[in-house]
Amino acid sequence: MPDDLYQRYQAAARAHQAHTTSCPHCTDTTRCPEGTRLWSAFERLQDAYLARQRTKRTR
Numbered sequence: 572m573p574d575d576l577y578q579r580y581q582a583a584a585r586a587h588q589a590h591t592t593s594c595p596h597c598t599d600t601t602r603c604p605e606g607t608r609l610w611s612a613f614e615r616l617q618d619a620y621l622a623r624q625r626t627k628r629t630r
Contacts, residue, residue: 576623580616587613
């Protein structure tokens with residue numbers, strides 16, 4: 572069974588990528604408000620997933 576947190580973090584990455592592909596305001600260095608929201612969600616989920624992976628390795 573796939574990891575739910577991993578799936579959510581990957582979905583957030585896809586949503587951000589889809590947005591930046593069609594948004595003329597988003598670049599590698601600047602983001603529109605929607606792009607900023609999507610990027611923040613991706614970062615938060617990725618950080619949570621990686622932190623959990625680290626704790627699994629140290630046990």
